[in-house]
Every structure is written in structure tokens, then in C-alpha cells.
Amino acid sequence: MRISSSKTIIALTLYGLALGASICTAGPSAAPSKDVQEKPAPGSPGDTLTREDARMAYLVYKLLDKDGKIIGADIKRGAKLFYQNCRPCHGEDGRRIIFNQGRGPEFIGNKARDDLPTFWYQMNFGDEDRNMEAYIDEIAVDEMRDIAAYAQTLP
Numbered sequence: 001m002r003i004s005s006s007k008t009i010i011a012l013t014l015y016g017l018a019l020g021a022s023i024c025t026a027g028p029s030a031a032p033s034k035d036v037q038e039k040p041a042p043g044s045p046g047d048t049l050t051r052e053d054a055r056m057a058y059l060v061y062k063l064l065d066k067d068g069k070i071i072g073a074d075i076k077r078g079a080k081l082f083y084q085n086c087r088p089c090h091g092e093d094g095r096r097i098i099f100n101q102g103r104g105p106e107f108i109g110n111k112a113r114d115d116l117p118t119f120w121y122q123m124n125f126g127d128e129d130r131n132m133e134a135y136i137d138e139i140a141v142d143e144m145r146d147i148a149a150y151a152q153t154l155p
């Protein structure tokens, strides 16, 4: 658990640094204007964000409202996708696997509500040491949005 949180923090911190750096270089004195206009597309050569940073940034900047709830999700579809992909291990209500027993039990539901960045990071990039698979190459990002929104409704 400690590992996964620190990974999330690192991902968010790196994103902050990358964002800070890009804001700095966007200043008029820092670079000729043609460089400023041609920002590299995410994932293209020249894009300085790692895949992990980009995925975390997508969560923070595109998917969350100010209360930390997911915007624009299809929760019904999320339920179906959760049933297909996550239920076999985590259980129908997300409570079959208990995380973090030391500090009191955490399940899919309260993880998604209380610590969505960790939830999102784990769903995307997994955790080999704990046998949680990475889904970034398996599940489309809009489907992950729906799963995360559904997960926030679990007990």
C-alpha cells in the first residue's frame, strides 16, 4: 500500500514539474514563438510527459469536478465493465479483496471515493508485487472513466 501511494505521489509530482517546466518555457523570453505555438501532441515525439504522468494528468484535468467526482461517466456501462473485468477478483461489491489491513480495511469503493488518484494509477499501471494487473493496454480510457465512476458507488 505504501508503495502504491508513493507511486501516485511521484506521478503527480512529476506531472507538476513537467507542467511547471512547460509553463516556464512558454514565457515570451524563454523560447521563440514558433516553438511555443507547436506544442507536441500527447505521446508524440517531443512530448516530455511520461505515459504515467499523462494518464494521471488526464484524470486530474479532464475527468474530475471540483469535488473529486468523475465527470461525464456512464455508470451503467461502468457496472458492466466492472462485472466483466474486476469482479472475478474484487468481488461483485468490490469487497472481496481488502487493502491496507493495517490502517483499517479499504475496498474498491472507499478507495475510489477517498483516494481516486491511487485507484486510477492502480487500474492503469497495476502493481506487480501485489498481483494487480495493469489495464492501460486492455481497457480504453473512457471505459476506465466509467469503471472508476461505478467504483465510487460501491460500499
Ligand code: HEC
Pocket (backbone or CB within 6 Å): 001, 004, 082, 085, 086, 087, 088, 089, 090, 097, 098, 099, 100, 106, 108, 111, 118, 119, 120, 122, 123, 130, 131, 132, 133, 135, 147, 151
Ligand atoms: C486477477 C485478479 C484481479 C483482477 C481481475 C483485478 N484486480 Fe485489482 N487487485 C488485485 C490484487 C491481488 C490487488 C492487491 C491487493 C492487496 O494489496 O492486498 C489489487 C489491487 C487493486 C487496487 C489497489 C488498491 C490500493 O489500495 O492500492 C485497485 C484500485 C484495484 N485493484 C482496482 C481494480 C480494478 C478497477 C479492476 C478491474 C478493471 C481490477 N482491480 C481487477 C487483483 C485483481
